[in-house]
Amino acid sequence: MVKARILVEGIVQGVGFRPTVYRLAKKSNLPGYVRNLGNIVEIVLEGNTPAIEKFVKNLKSRAPPISKISSLKVEWLDNEESYLDFEIRESSSDFSGSSVIPSDVATCAACLEELHQENNRRYHYPFTACADCGPRFTVIQSVPYDRERTSMETFPLCPSCEKEYRDVENRRYHAEATCCSECGPSVFLYKEQKLEVDNPVKKAAQLLDKGKILAIKGIGGTHLVCNVNQEDVVIEMRKRLGRFNQPFACMSPDLKTVQTFAQVSKLEQKALESRRRPIVVLKKSENYDFAPSVAPDLHNIGIMLAYSGLHHLLFSHSSQPAYIMTSANLPGEPMLIHNHEIMENLEGVADYFLLHDREIINRCDDSVVRFRGDDMAFIRRSRGYAPEPYDLSSLTQDLTVLALGPEIDVTFSLLKQGRCYLSQHIGDTTKYATYLYLQEAIEYLLDITKTETVDMVACDLHPQFFTTQLAEKLSEKFSCPVLPVQHHHAHAAALSVDVNESEMICIAADGVGYGADGSAWGGEILYTNEDSYQRLGSLMPQKMAGGDLCTRYPARMLYSMLENQYSEADLYELMVNNYKEYFPRGKPEIDILKQQLDREFNVGITSSTGRVLDAISTSLHICGERTYEGECAMKLESVAFYGEEKFQIPFEIKKDQGRYVLDTSVLLKGVMDKIQAGEMKKNIAFAAQKSLSHGLAALAIKSADKKGLEVIGGSGGVFYNEAISLAIKNYVETRGYKFVQHQSSCAGDGSVSLGQAAIAAYKYGK
Structure with a gap:
């Protein structure tokens, strides 16, 4: 033996x-x-x-x-x-490894069956859970993962639940979130005070059907909820919340219902019904008839299926096909999780509050995914996935790195013992409350992984980011160096980890990232090889008169990009006659803009793909003001979705200071020529996107040939655009190259911290 x-x-x-x-x-x-x-x-x-x-x-x-x-x-x-x-045996805390608590899991089929069985003691109990489902990450305080170290500690088990909990043959054996109506959390309905109603969830459904706006506390945060079919209610919620145009995510009870208003592929169905239950961006079907303001001017809509007992009960008391289910926080602020804060901060926003008395330990926003053909892309990797680690053991076994990400769409990463734990979505750290949330989340992950020291802190190259400043503080705390990483290099490194390609040409296309030369990059062709990169190509650097004003009002970008394509008088006349409404102060602002460009006063430089798409969108009178991230480009994509390939818009590649450059002014002039020729807006949008896609792909192929490589990748927020992604993929592959893009990580900034950690591992891990 x-x-x-x-x-x-x-x-x-x-x-x-x-x-x-x-x-x-x-x-x-x-x-x-x-x-x-x-x-x-x-x-x-x-x-x-x-x-x-x-x-x-x-x-x-x-x-x-x-x-x-x-x-x-x-x-x-x-x-x-x-x-x-x-x-x-009983748990012990004498040993530390690199495991981590699992993410939250949607209610399983067995628990759902009990939820709807009238003779079951958990009938209509919204917090039913077992070892196969329910909250995990959002309720755990420390490890080992036992009930006394979760927010369920305050709910002692009743004799019936205790018996299940101790029975090793029962699916609730040591299921730390298990409970019933006798011993578990309770749900309450509030107005100014707690309302005495027999069935708070049923009453909430009735209020929603009557056009009321509710704040509903869930597993990892709070949703603001209303009816999808009442336009006046949706508009009112937009006013109260301060989100005037951003599309709202919605929740439906089941797949069959979703198929009545949206197109669902087999892969999208699999994602919708998975235990992770992300929001999936779906194309609207011909039968889509939600209120226009739910997802205004877009061809798609974000949908998730009910994932908690509370959600399922809400739909059981209603015949609605869906509810708007959006994060209940003011723009840029972290989600609200404490009952008193929910009622205080959402006073005047929500009409009623459906709350419960289980504490949320960790905020965790809903995850968002989108398919580009057969390829899934994370727009936000959070609930259902975080903090599940990536395997970087081939890069390092010993190095411990804390990587802080960019500044706006922030996640952070902890690399320890070869595993890289990516946090839940944190958000906009220019908001003080979110900046504090970032620090709290870092402390929590360090504690739960039993990390006492850090060898290196990685951050963005931008010297003024709040995350960069935090990196300096953390380096002092841990007496370790700071590694600044160029934004698009981090994008490429995250992609490299995702697809297991250490050497490639990467098209890094997004809105903005601080460049090595101090300008705003965003349309880059990078050669990446583990810890190093070379900028082999880019979109043409364009002037940004007024700096960040160009991101809010892209007509300013349109003017500067066309400056060398028209005579001064013709361009001025074109802007005054056709685009004056896109300047808040009208013609006088155009006059000032012209003077700014002439004198090069307060004029930045950018090679951003996002700014080019914004300018095209404005040129076609699709969107003239960005009120949420990516708005102009998203609306351009939706117009192009209905377009046909009736003509082509030419693109031109030049060589400038040793790198290949796509002349975006020539491309935009081609758009203007088609407008003046009277072509249909949707067909111009289709052609413009395709021309830009082919231009980027051609730049990448030239760079690949220069380096003798066959692998070309795509990263950055522009690769959420399905048409652009597929056009680049097709262009690259039909010419004999391999094209790769993100599969299990975010194409956008949500995976920048992963890339930063990977670069640290490449540089110092071996």
Whole structure:
């Protein structure tokens, strides 16, 4: 007889792992024990070597569905202790590994069945959960993951739940979120005070049907909710919330309902119905009839399926096909999670408040994904995914890096023992409350991963970002160096990790990133090779008169981009006669803009793809003011979606200071020529997007040929645009090159911290 100690790391706590081990060990007649040990699982077995080896093989193949084994190490022991049976022992915190708590999981089918069974003691109880579903990341305070270290600690189990909790054959065995109406959290309806109603959820559904706006506290935050069919209510909610045009995400009860108003592919269906339950951006169908202001001027809409018992109950009391279900926070601020803050901050925004008394430990916004053909892209990787790590063990095993991301669409990353934990969505750190939230979330992740020291802090190259300033403070705290990383290099590195390509040509296309030359980059062709990059090409640098004003009012960009395509008098006349309404002060502002460009006063330089798309959108009178991130480009995409390929708009590539440059002024002049020729707006939009796509792809191919490479990648927020992504992919692949883009990470800034951590690992990990 021999003894073995097995240490398992990964997503192995809070997922029914120990009872699975118990049942497998009993079936294999192997005595010993299993327990949570710090943030890993320890298994000790006694038996013959073949039986233990077979156990290990079976454990890998039969692990619980929401678990993920990232490391399994077997140590053969030589001690005198003997075991009569196999048992599950109490947890200990004596050991620290690199495992982490799993993400929140949608209510499973078994719990849903109980939720709707009239003779079940959990009938219509909104917090039903088991080892296969329910909250995880949002309720855990510390490890090991046991009930007393979660926000469920304040809800002692009743005798019936206690019996299930202690029964190793029950699916609620050590399911830390398990409870029932006798012992668990309760839901309440508030106006100015708590309302005495028999069924708060049913009453909430009735209020929504009558056109009321509700704040509903969920698993990881609070949603602002209203009816999708009442235009006046949607407009009123926009006014109160201060989101005047940004599309609202919606929630539906089931796939069949979604298919009545949206197109759903097989891959989109799989994402919608997955246990992670992200918001999926879907194309509207011909039968779509929501209020116009739900997703104004767009061909698509963000939809998620109900993922908690509370959501399912809400729909069970209503015949609505969907509710608007948007994050209940003021623009740029973090989500509200405490009951008193919800009612104080949303006073005058929500008419009623549907709240519960379970504490939310970690905020966690809904994740958002979009498909570009068969390729899925994360727009926001948060609930259902965070803080699940990426495997960077091939780059480093020892280096510990804290990477802080950019400034607006922030996530941060912690690289430890070869695993890179990407945080939930943090948001806009120019807002003080969000900046504080970032620091709190960092402290939490360091604590839960038992990280006491950091070898390096990585951040954006921009010297004035709040995250850059925080990096300096953290470097002092940990007595470690700071690694500034160029924004688009970080994009490329995140893509490299995602697709496992260490050397490539990367098209990095987005709104803005601080360039190595101090200008605003955003349409870059980079050669990347592990820790280094070369800028081999870009879009033509264009003037930004008034700096950031150009991002708000892209007609300013339109003027400067056309400056060398028309005579001074003709351009001035064109702008005054056709685009005056896009300047807040009309003609006098155009006069000032002209003087700014003549004198080069307060004029920045940018190679941004986003600014080019904005200018095209304005030229076609699609969108003249950006009120939310990406608005002009998104509306351009929606107009182009209905267009046809009736003609082409030429593009021109030049060489400037040793790099290839796409002349975007020539491209924009081609757009203006088609407008003057009377072509249909949707067809011009279609052609303009395709021309820009082919121009970027051609730049990349020239750069690939220069370096003798066959792999070309795409990263940056522009690659959320399905038409642009597919046009670039097709152009590259039909010419014999391999095209790669993000699959399990964000194309946008949400994965910049992952790229920063990867670059640190490339540079110093070996």
